[in-house]
Amino acid sequence: MTLQDKMHNYAELIVKFGVNVQKGQDLVVSSSIETAELVREVVKQAYNVGAKHVHVYWNDEETRLIELLNAPEEALQDVQQWIPDSLAKLADEKAAFLFLNSTSPFLYEDVSAERMTLYRQSRAISNQEFQEKYMARQWCIIAAPSPKWAAVVFPDMPVDQAVDKLWERIFYAVRLEQENPVDAWKEHLQTLRDKVEFLNKKHYRRLHYTGPGTDLTVDLPKKHLWASADKVTEEGVYCCVNMPTEEVFTTPSKFGVSGKVRNTKPLNYGGNIIDGFTLTLKEGRIVDYSADQGEELLKGLIDTDEGAHYLGEIALVPHRSPISDLNVLFYNTLFDENASCHIAIGRGLPMCIEGGFDMTPEEMEANEANISMTHVDFMIGSAELSIDGELEDGTLEPLFRNGNWAH
Amino acid sequence: MTLQDKMHNYAELIVKFGVNVQKGQDLVVSSSIETAELVREVVKQAYNVGAKHVHVYWNDEETRLIELLNAPEEALQDVQQWIPDSLAKLADEKAAFLFLNSTSPFLYEDVSAERMTLYRQSRAISNQEFQEKYMARQWCIIAAPSPKWAAVVFPDMPVDQAVDKLWERIFYAVRLEQENPVDAWKEHLQTLRDKVEFLNKKHYRRLHYTGPGTDLTVDLPKKHLWASADKVTEEGVYCCVNMPTEEVFTTPSKFGVSGKVRNTKPLNYGGNIIDGFTLTLKEGRIVDYSADQGEELLKGLIDTDEGAHYLGEIALVPHRSPISDLNVLFYNTLFDENASCHIAIGRGLPMCIEGGFDMTPEEMEANEANISMTHVDFMIGSAELSIDGELEDGTLEPLFRNGNWAH
Numbered sequence: 045m046t047l048q049d050k051m052h053n054y055a056e057l058i059v060k061f062g063v064n065v066q067k068g069q070d071l072v073v074s075s076s077i078e079t080a081e082l083v084r085e086v087v088k089q090a091y092n093v094g095a096k097h098v099h100v101y102w103n104d105e106e107t108r109l110i111e112l113l114n115a116p117e118e119a120l121q122d123v124q125q126w127i128p129d130s131l132a133k134l135a136d137e138k139a140a141f142l143f144l145n146s147t148s149p150f151l152y153e154d155v156s157a158e159r160m161t162l163y164r165q166s167r168a169i170s171n172q173e174f175q176e177k178y179m180a181r182q183w184c185i186i187a188a189p190s191p192k193w194a195a196v197v198f199p200d201m202p203v204d205q206a207v208d209k210l211w212e213r214i215f216y217a218v219r220l221e222q223e224n225p226v227d228a229w230k231e232h233l234q235t236l237r238d239k240v241e242f243l244n245k246k247h248y249r250r251l252h253y254t255g256p257g258t259d260l261t262v263d264l265p266k267k268h269l270w271a272s273a274d275k276v277t278e279e280g281v282y283c284c285v286n287m288p289t290e291e292v293f294t295t296p297s298k299f300g301v302s303g304k305v306r307n308t309k310p311l312n313y314g315g316n317i318i319d320g321f322t323l324t325l326k327e328g329r330i331v332d333y334s335a336d337q338g339e340e341l342l343k344g345l346i347d348t349d350e351g352a353h354y355l356g357e358i359a360l361v362p363h364r365s366p367i368s369d370l371n372v373l374f375y376n377t378l379f380d381e382n383a384s385c386h387i388a389i390g391r392g393l394p395m396c397i398e399g400g401f402d403m404t405p406e407e408m409e410a411n412e413a414n415i416s417m418t419h420v421d422f423m424i425g426s427a428e429l430s431i432d433g434e435l436e437d438g439t440l441e442p443l444f445r446n447g448n449w450a451h
Numbered sequence: 452m453t454l455q456d457k458m459h460n461y462a463e464l465i466v467k468f469g470v471n472v473q474k475g476q477d478l479v480v481s482s483s484i485e486t487a488e489l490v491r492e493v494v495k496q497a498y499n500v501g502a503k504h505v506h507v508y509w510n511d512e513e514t515r516l517i518e519l520l521n522a523p524e525e526a527l528q529d530v531q532q533w534i535p536d537s538l539a540k541l542a543d544e545k546a547a548f549l550f551l552n553s554t555s556p557f558l559y560e561d562v563s564a565e566r567m568t569l570y571r572q573s574r575a576i577s578n579q580e581f582q583e584k585y586m587a588r589q590w591c592i593i594a595a596p597s598p599k600w601a602a603v604v605f606p607d608m609p610v611d612q613a614v615d616k617l618w619e620r621i622f623y624a625v626r627l628e629q630e631n632p633v634d635a636w637k638e639h640l641q642t643l644r645d646k647v648e649f650l651n652k653k654h655y656r657r658l659h660y661t662g663p664g665t666d667l668t669v670d671l672p673k674k675h676l677w678a679s680a681d682k683v684t685e686e687g688v689y690c691c692v693n694m695p696t697e698e699v700f701t702t703p704s705k706f707g708v709s710g711k712v713r714n715t716k717p718l719n720y721g722g723n724i725i726d727g728f729t730l731t732l733k734e735g736r737i738v739d740y741s742a743d744q745g746e747e748l749l750k751g752l753i754d755t756d757e758g759a760h761y762l763g764e765i766a767l768v769p770h771r772s773p774i775s776d777l778n779v780l781f782y783n784t785l786f787d788e789n790a791s792c793h794i795a796i797g798r799g800l801p802m803c804i805e806g807g808f809d810m811t812p813e814e815m816e817a818n819e820a821n822i823s824m825t826h827v828d829f830m831i832g833s834a835e836l837s838i839d840g841e842l843e844d845g846t847l848e849p850l851f852r853n854g855n856w857a858h
Contacts, residue, residue: 077484077509084513091521097529098518102484102509106491111505114498122504126537133533 047208050215054186055085057218057225057287059093062184063142064283067094070139072131074101076146079188083144099134101127105151105190105315112155112163120159121166128174135177138279143185148192149375152315160316161344168348168417179394180401182283187214187378196375217288217367217379233284236272239292239360239449243270248433251358251443253305255429257322262358262387263300265412267398270294275395288367290382293359295396297412299328301355309384309423310337312375318342318422323389328414329353330389345389351416357388357396363427363447377421384425385444390416454615457622461593462492464625464632464694466500469591470549471690474501477546479538481508483553486595490551506541508534512558512597512722519562519570527570530577542584545686550592555599556782559722567723568751575755575824586801587808589690594621594785603782624695624774624786640691643679646699646767646856650677655840658765658850660712662836664729669765670707672819674805677701682802695774697789700766702803704819706735708762716791716830717744719782725749725829735761735821737796752796758823764795764803770834770854784828791832792851797823 045053065071071090075083080102087098112120135141152160194206201209215221222228247268253260273289276282302325310319320336330353335342346352361384362368368383392413394400400408405415431444442450452460472478478497482490487509494505519527542548559567601613608616622628629635654675660667680696683689709732717726727743737760742749753759768791774781775790799820801807807815812822838851849857 077487077511080484080511080513084511084517087514087517088521091517096523097526098522099531100511100514102511104484104487104491104507104509106487107494107507110491110494110498114495115505116503119504124506124537126533126540130531130533 047211050211050220051082051085053220053225054215054218055082055089057220057229058142058184058186059086059089061226061229062186062284062287063140063182064281065090065093065095065140065182066281068096070134070137071095071098071142072101072134072139073098073142073144074103075144075188076190077102077104078190079144079146082188086142099139101131105148109151109155112152112159117159117162120163123166123170125170128171132174132177135174135181138181140182140283141178142183145185145187145376145378146190146193147312147315147376148190149196149310149312149315149317151192153317155316157338157340157344160341161347164314164344165348172417180278182277182281183285184283184287185285185378186218186287187376189214193376197372213370213372213374216370217382219288219366229284233272233274236289236292237274240270240272243292243294246433246441247436248443249436250300250434252432252434252440253303253424253429255306255424255426257306258304258424258429260301260303260305260325262355263297264294265297265397267411268294268297269396269398271393271395278401286378286382288379288382290365290367291359291361291386293357293393293396295392295413296355296358297328298354298392298409298414300412301325301328305387305424307422307424308426309373309380310375311420311422312377313338313341313345313420316341317375318345325355328355345418345420348390348418349416351414352390352418354390354414354416355387356390356392356414356416356419357421359386359421360431360444361385361425362449363425363429380423381421384423385429385431385447386421386423386425388419388421390414390418390420454618457618457627458489458492460627460632461622461625462489462496464627464636465549465591465593466493466496468633468636469593469691469694470547470589471688472497472500472502472547472589473688475503477541477544478502478505478549479508479541479546480505480549480551481510482551482595483597484509484511485597486551486553489595493549506546508538512555516558516562519559519566524566524569527566528573530573532577535578535581539581539584542581542588545588547589547690548585549590552592552594552783552785553597553600554719554722554783555597556603556717556719556722556724558599560724562723564745564747564751567748568754571721571751572755579824587685589684589688590692591690591694592692592785593625593694594783596621600783604779620777620779623777624789626695626773636691640679640681643696643699644681647677647679650699650701653840653848654843656843657707657841659839659841659847660710660831660836662713662831662833664713665711665831665836667708667710667712667732669762670704671701672704672804674818675701675704676803676805678800678802685808693785693789695786695789697772697774698766698768698793700764700800700803702799702820703762703765704735705761705799705816705821707819708732708735712794712831714829714831715833716780716787717782718827718829719784720745720748720752720827723748724782725752732762737761752825752827755797755825756823758821759797759825761797761821761823762794763797763799763821763823763826764828766793766828767838767851768792768832769856770832770836787830788828791830792836792838792854793828793830793832795826795828797821797826
């Protein structure tokens, strides 16, 4: 099978299973110009299944880098609000959303943390409404290699070969190598749903994390729900919001997180790397932090708003998974977070609070969930991680041992 | 000098001379994703000269082809009006506009004329306000090779070589090979302005065209003005709206065109070729037409609106010019029209009527200029073309002989 054939199959899986485009529905695709080949396949497939209109929003990280390095400060904060507004309007009209991720890990390393933070904060504010809206619809985040990303993952080969190799790894991670990828996905998601059901039944009131550099207790909200990356929209349409996905996740109780937590894989924060960092939390709030790399960017992230001083997600992922079996550090959260337990700084997740989708931000907070403009996952899993679940009556049960499910 | 160096020089010429970006001004760049390398150079240069914010709007012809072939009919007419509206708003805020042209000549040949016409008509309506607004600002159309365009121009070589060769031809046509390109441009535009002055002094009341298949008289409006592609905006900023440019042009009297005219080079109508066509005009109106190739598309063009049945521009270009010396058929109007006398179907030009920029459409019509949503140039020049100018007193003077200026 040629790369072109495989890309065709990938596009088919994305359109029919991941975002699950319906007849007569609009699809919005957001992509780097470097991944146009896959976009074109996706657009073709979407029209094949009866999409009404496919809208493609192109961006170029290299152009953004030039802007970040050279534009006057006021321009970095100058957001063209009509773009997220128009996307939000498409969400109101029940479009589906597909995001192609190909961010190069070190692309923005020459941009000062101050300028990155200015730029990110204005975008976080500008995109807030759109984000809330698309998350209620069908949406899906998938990955496609850019040359610069591939060159970071496979630095020892010519870039063309690195791109091909990264394609192969991505195809493996999204189960395209299996005879019937859709069946494989259904089976896989059933396994994750079994875990979700198990955890919802247990209704742990608290998790205890221990590992090198990590000693953390995380209270769970009274109304917490565990979830996996597949969902059904209010129109009754199934979709899978991340491909690959290996996680089950919930939202922590905003003021109920205490202790220290240390990351285990570098965080590609949209083109900058933050690594070797420890957060200290007290009554949910990050009261101290340090990082070997990207500390200023970490500061910028935490200073996004008051809510970015709290956590919004905890996710359980076995240390052994198809992605971690590849033994590749992807420098890309979509992959690395699905090879590792992770937690997120920022916004709590409405699907993880009973009735959350119908709650105002104030109601979410009243139900222990955090509110923030941002939501950034980082990896804390390793072969040394143990997690205990604490039942309502205080009993402790082993949940993770040596980085994997204890049962 | 490497291709990269030359692209850098091209970007510099475009930013500093063509569109002439001012300190603190926004620049809007519209480009295919295939010409990203040049765009990135342009963005860099624009920030270097002090641009406030450079906005890049990417498009992809291949994706558009998929849409044209596969989207339901209603989607072809479904315009995202917020895009031209937002661009119009940037024009209101005095942004400058740069359009990169790389259209592949035969890209849309498998799309039915009906669907192309549906698509084009809805875009023509949707873009009308934006077009009027950007034309009052600094703007510039330039070219950059796409692989498919290069492959049509140089079909006998591998596509990479064809792209490089087309770059070389473009660099030659925009005078980048000269020691000081800006000085060369200034001298060249002075020559064109001398022609403009000569023609404005003559104030011909009518032109007589004769050539193979062509026998046409064109009345000129009482308030007609000849112009060249450089201009000064109302803020007093100089720019050159086409690079290359070899033409001087004016607007014909809407109801004063009669006879037959035949094209001499294929017209790349935004990704479709129309060729071997003759128009018959009576009192300005196209009353008959035929084409060896693309007759249905020609019909669609003429049926855009009532104004598309009339002419909007006549341009004089010597058959001998740096572009025609290259002896390359570019299949791209920006080049082919600057190697050939041409005329345009559609909208008349405000800069070619005294006080035209301050006129309402009704006032333009009262001053003999045509009104239409469209404006499409096509080539009628050749070594066999002669043009006579008729003075106010009826005297005929030779203006063009054997395709070149008669004096």
